[in-house]
Amino acid sequence: MLTFDMIAQAAERLQGVVSRTPLLESPLLNNALGFRLLIKPECLQETGSFKIRGAYNKIASLDEGQRNAGVVAYSSGNHAQGVAAAANAMGVEAKIVMPTDAPRIKLDNTAQWGAEVITYDRQTCDRAQIARDIAEKTGATLVPPYDDYDLMAGQGTTGLEIAEQLDVLGAKADKVICPVGGGGLIAGLSTAVLARHGDTEIWAAEPRNFDDTKRSLEAGTALSIEPGHSSICDSIVTARPGRLTFPINLKTLSGGYSVNEPDVVAAMRILFTELKVVAEPGGAVSVAAAFSNKPALQGQTIVALVSGGNVDMDSFLGWMA
Amino acid sequence: MLTFDMIAQAAERLQGVVSRTPLLESPLLNNALGFRLLIKPECLQETGSFKIRGAYNKIASLDEGQRNAGVVAYSSGNHAQGVAAAANAMGVEAKIVMPTDAPRIKLDNTAQWGAEVITYDRQTCDRAQIARDIAEKTGATLVPPYDDYDLMAGQGTTGLEIAEQLDVLGAKADKVICPVGGGGLIAGLSTAVLARHGDTEIWAAEPRNFDDTKRSLEAGTALSIEPGHSSICDSIVTARPGRLTFPINLKTLSGGYSVNEPDVVAAMRILFTELKVVAEPGGAVSVAAAFSNKPALQGQTIVALVSGGNVDMDSFLGWMA
Numbered sequence: 001m002l003t004f005d006m007i008a009q010a011a012e013r014l015q016g017v018v019s020r021t022p023l024l025e026s027p028l029l030n031n032a033l034g035f036r037l038l039i040k041p042e043c044l045q046e047t048g049s050f051k052i053r054g055a056y057n058k059i060a061s062l063d064e065g066q067r068n069a070g071v072v073a074y075s076s077g078n079h080a081q082g083v084a085a086a087a088n089a090m091g092v093e094a095k096i097v098m099p100t101d102a103p104r105i106k107l108d109n110t111a112q113w114g115a116e117v118i119t120y121d122r123q124t125c126d127r128a129q130i131a132r133d134i135a136e137k138t139g140a141t142l143v144p145p146y147d148d149y150d151l152m153a154g155q156g157t158t159g160l161e162i163a164e165q166l167d168v169l170g171a172k173a174d175k176v177i178c179p180v181g182g183g184g185l186i187a188g189l190s191t192a193v194l195a196r197h198g199d200t201e202i203w204a205a206e207p208r209n210f211d212d213t214k215r216s217l218e219a220g221t222a223l224s225i226e227p228g229h230s231s232i233c234d235s236i237v238t239a240r241p242g243r244l245t246f247p248i249n250l251k252t253l254s255g256g257y258s259v260n261e262p263d264v265v266a267a268m269r270i271l272f273t274e275l276k277v278v279a280e281p282g283g284a285v286s287v288a289a290a291f292s293n294k295p296a297l298q299g300q301t302i303v304a305l306v307s308g309g310n311v312d313m314d315s316f317l318g319w320m321a
Numbered sequence: 322m323l324t325f326d327m328i329a330q331a332a333e334r335l336q337g338v339v340s341r342t343p344l345l346e347s348p349l350l351n352n353a354l355g356f357r358l359l360i361k362p363e364c365l366q367e368t369g370s371f372k373i374r375g376a377y378n379k380i381a382s383l384d385e386g387q388r389n390a391g392v393v394a395y396s397s398g399n400h401a402q403g404v405a406a407a408a409n410a411m412g413v414e415a416k417i418v419m420p421t422d423a424p425r426i427k428l429d430n431t432a433q434w435g436a437e438v439i440t441y442d443r444q445t446c447d448r449a450q451i452a453r454d455i456a457e458k459t460g461a462t463l464v465p466p467y468d469d470y471d472l473m474a475g476q477g478t479t480g481l482e483i484a485e486q487l488d489v490l491g492a493k494a495d496k497v498i499c500p501v502g503g504g505g506l507i508a509g510l511s512t513a514v515l516a517r518h519g520d521t522e523i524w525a526a527e528p529r530n531f532d533d534t535k536r537s538l539e540a541g542t543a544l545s546i547e548p549g550h551s552s553i554c555d556s557i558v559t560a561r562p563g564r565l566t567f568p569i570n571l572k573t574l575s576g577g578y579s580v581n582e583p584d585v586v587a588a589m590r591i592l593f594t595e596l597k598v599v600a601e602p603g604g605a606v607s608v609a610a611a612f613s614n615k616p617a618l619q620g621q622t623i624v625a626l627v628s629g630g631n632v633d634m635d636s637f638l639g640w641m642a
Contacts, residue, residue, distance in 0.1 A: 022343055024365060027406075028433050043597040044345060085348075112349050269634060276364040276599040276630035309597035313590060317638055 002149045002248055004195040007156035007188060010057040014157055017089055018053055019045055021158075023165045023303070026274045036301040037290055038173070040162055041277045043309025047109075049235070049283070050158055050185060050307055051082025057154030058143050059086050067092050069139035074127040076102045078235055078308050079145045084113035095140060097131045105312060146184030147242040156188025162303055163196035173200045174300040177257065177286040179307045180204040180213045181236035183245035189305065190252035201254035205289040205304075207233040207264065207282070212240050213249065214256025222246045232261055232319070235282035235308055257289035264288045265319045271306065278316075283308040323470045323569055325516040328477035328509060331378040335478055338410055339374055340366055342479075344486045344624070347595045357622040358611055359494070361483055362598045364630025368430075370556070370604070371479055371506060371628055372403025378475030379464050380407050388413050390460040395448040397423045399556055399629050400466045405434035416461060418452045426633060467505030468563040477509025483624055484517035494521045495621040498578065498607040500628045501525040501534045502557035504566035510626065511573035522575035526610040526625075528554040528585065528603070533561050534570065535577025543567045553582055553640070556603035556629055578610035585609045586640045592627065599637075604629040 024039045042050040059071055070093035073083040080096045087094035094115040098107060099122040111117050120130055135142045144151065159176075166173055176193055178186040183204075190202040204213045209229035216223045224240040231237050241249065264281050267288035271279045279287070286304040290297060345360045363371040380392055391414035394404040401417045408415035415436040419428060420443040432438050441451055456463045465472065480497075487494055497514055499507040504525075511523040525534045530550035537544045545561040552558050562570065585602050588609035592600045600608070607625040611618060 019343060019345070022340060022365070024340070027367070028430060031433065041597075044343070046348070048597060109349060112352065272599055272637075273634055276362075276369060278593055278597040278599065313594055313641055316593075317641055320634055320638055 002152050002156070002187060002191055004191060006149065006153035007160055007192045010053070010153040011157045011160050013057055013060045014053060014154065017056055020161055021045055023162070023169070024275050024277070029270070029274045033294060035294070035297040035299060038301070038303045039271070039275055039277070039287070040158060040303060040305040042158060042305060042307050043277055043279055043283055047078070047081040047085045048308055048310040049078035049082065050155060051078045052085050053157050054151035054154035054184060054188070055079070055082040055143055056086035056089065058148060058150045059090055059092055061150045062141055066141050069141065070094060071143050072097070072131050072134045072140040073143040073145070074098070074131040075145060077106050078310060080106065080110045081113065083143050084110045084115035088114045095134055097127050097134070099127070103312060106310070146182030147244040148184070149244065152184045152188040152245065154188070155185040156192040158185065158305060159189035159192030160196070162189070163193055166197070166303070171301055172197060173303045175201045175203055175297070176303040176305070177203045177205050177289050178305045179236055179282055179285045180206050180256070181238045181282070182242040183213055183249050184242065185307060186253065187245045187248040191248065194252055202252055203254055203289070204249070204256035205285040206236065206256060206258055207231040207285060208258050208260045210237045211256060211258035212238065213246070214258055216241050216246060217250060217253055217256055220250070233264060233282035233285060235280060236285070257293065259285050259288040259292060263292045267291055269320060277306065278309040278311065279306045280308045280311040323473050323477070323508060323512055325512060327470065327474035328481055328513045331374070331474040332478045332481050334378055334381045335374060335475065338377055341482055342366055344483070344490070345596050345598070350591070350595045354612070354615060356615070356618040356620060359622070359624045360592070360596055360598070360608070361479060361624060361626040363479060363626060363628050364598055364600055364604055368399070368402040368406045369629055369631040370399035370403065371476060372399045373406050374478050375472035375475035375505060375509070376400070376403040376407035376464055377410065379469060379471045380411055380413055382471045383462055387462050390462065391415060392464050393418070393452050393455045393459070393461040394464040394466070395419070395452040396466060398427050399631060401427060401431045402434065404464050405431045405436035409435045416455055418448050418455070420448070424633060427631070467503030468565040470565065473505050473509040473566065475509070476506040477513045479506065479626060480510035480513030481517070483510070484514055487518070487624070492622055493518060494624045496522045496524055496618070497624040497626070498524045498526050498610050499626045500557055500603055500606045501527050501577070502559045502603070503563040504534055504570050505563065506628060507574065508566045508569040512569065515573055523573055524575055524610070525570070525577035526606040527557065527577060527579055528552045528606060529579050529581045531558045532577060532579035533559065534567070535579055537562050537567060538571065538574055538577055541571070554585060554603035554606060556601060557606070578614065580606050580609040580613060584613045588612055590641060598627065599630040599632065600627045601629045601632040
């Protein structure tokens, strides 16, 4: 189970380890939009995404014997760096299973956090199976990307911070919009926000053709998206909602937004020019959802969480040109 | 005079008006550099630069009669937006004298903050004189860009925040490096930091050929740089130190760094890729100074203030390509 108390406990564990990212806004942008847009920039978090919150909380919840046996995870990007950095902070050995063709910078960063990087061929191997085999052989604990309650509790500390920061501003959010891949971040975030501000609606944002959570929420049951699509939002292209995350999200979320790529690029551009933060495409879908639903949001207060900023300069230049 | 008490009072006035920008760092970048680099990103401040701090404190220090008569300022960029936004927040009328050929976005933003924009021809007119004439005719108070003690006190709140944030981290800075144009920001910052942490050295960072403060510090007297140079660091290309700022800086600063343009562009790139923040060239000279003095800084803790992030996308793409 995931409870508010688990999230509050995670927040205590994370104090001094992760950054309390600010809430940013641009009054001129608000005027142009006709609604108040507050940005929670988790791109400014250590390792460039929120992932270290959940990874740290998960590893901190292990007993000494488990920690001594190390942890293992599979990821091509942000989760890899989050687990590696969290393990490093606690002096725990980490093995990270990553595809051979992952971006060099992500392989290098993960290794620089002291993790052992184990590469595999994306075409012929099942990374989850490789990680499970390592866990079985070595006794290491698997840190899954989203389907874990301690992990979700760590990600949920973003929601606790949002609620506290809104209180300081004397503001109430009509909607909090959050990028969704497997649904671990929004499961934690929604649990925390709703415990504090019961009237706020929590909405998922996903790239078109990877809007499995939106479709599943509408159907009332977990659905898979059809295969064969690609997206620039590489950090959140999951095929179906998580086994543990979806039952939570079915209760806590008000719905989902599906956004197209030109709107994602436009959102990245406005985050750059107006708010001076760097977002990766998957991190900016929440802001893209807010922009493309402008008429429906008039007069409201919207919080959009930007989940990460790990984008290489060449790709960014290409999208903005 | 500028005193620590004036800065502490400014901090109280600014509470809830300006953002308390965080201190950001990247442990992997620290490892690569061999020193700890903490970034104070004033690019994330309202209006995209620190300028609103001083402008707000200056206007807040006026009596009611003065406020009713409005304020006037001259600036081609960040100070214009800072004064316009600060005046707007207090319901004070602002007239801003800006060159006809200022970037469209800066003219527009200043107007959108509700200020009356008065344009002039950069080749034939003296903007300071135009502003003084307006002040004389209308009774408006001139808000100068740096040579004013209340203004410096407002800018100094950055230093107070840095000292407090270092205390929370349990860290002590060996050096704080700050971009310098007319010297108002660093005069306030150095006064605040030294009142709290007397052993910390405060260093100016300037673009090559506009390093008038560095040269003046070395000479012990205010010197002008020779004319005829240009720089991408448009927000800090002053010809000589301020009349009121330099005597303060001569006492408080340990020295100055002069940086070249390729190092500024490299600093902007690393701020983008490693810290996910957007810096303008003039805002990044502090980080460029830290990078280009790597051997001398080994093992130290360095705070680099990034003073602004108002860069248009086309220019950014050009520099990064």
